[in-house]
Amino acid sequence: MKFIADGMLGKLTRWLRMLGHNVKYSNKLDDTQLMAIAKKERRILLTRDLELYQQATAKGVKAFYVDGQTEAENLAKIAQKFGISLDVCMAKSRCPKCNAQVKPAPKEKVAGKVEESTYAHYNDFWECPKCGQIYWQGAHWARIRKTLETAKKLSKTEKS
Numbered sequence: 001m002k003f004i005a006d007g008m009l010g011k012l013t014r015w016l017r018m019l020g021h022n023v024k025y026s027n028k029l030d031d032t033q034l035m036a037i038a039k040k041e042r043r044i045l046l047t048r049d050l051e052l053y054q055q056a057t058a059k060g061v062k063a064f065y066v067d068g069q070t071e072a073e074n075l076a077k078i079a080q081k082f083g084i085s086l087d088v089c090m091a092k093s094r095c096p097k098c099n100a101q102v103k104p105a106p107k108e109k110v111a112g113k114v115e116e117s118t119y120a121h122y123n124d125f126w127e128c129p130k131c132g133q134i135y136w137q138g139a140h141w142a143r144i145r146k147t148l149e150t151a152k153k154l155s156k157t158e159k160s
Contacts, residue, residue, distance in 0.1 A: 001082060004043040006034055009066060012074050017099055020092030035061050072147050076154035086148050090126055100130035110134050
């Protein structure tokens with residue numbers, strides 16, 4: 001499943017990429033360009049713009065109106081609508097910055113590319129082959145898990 005997100009959904013784009021979804025994003029595309037790309041590349045248009053959502057659906061473009069107040073709420077609604085998993089699988093995860101699929105990186109390969117304390121405390125790393133960004137499941141993963149757990153609970157209550 002591939003998405004294209006409007007310029008107001010940068011944070012949501014990063015979440016969906018982490019979850020392994022191919023999400024095209026640019027805050028420089030106008031409504032016409034977003035709809036054209038969605039149609040041509042068979043992507044689902046995610047938007048916070050009700051008018052754009054209405055235009056897109058009227059023109060036969062698959063679109064989803066994102067109206068949640070929090071990232072967890074938005075993730076829950078998208079997971080429910082499209083049946084996507086709210087679990088991060090690093091084998092499928094994409095770079096939140098550039099959308100390329102991240103690859104496991106041997107610890108030795110990241111020496112000098114991450115802080116010494118990070119290198120000392122973690123053993124599992126992933127690297128983006130496109131932009132070179134290094135990732136690891138550090139202290140920030142507690143917040144990531146909490147948001148995803150909240151989203152899972154919300155998606156279950158929406159089904160009821």
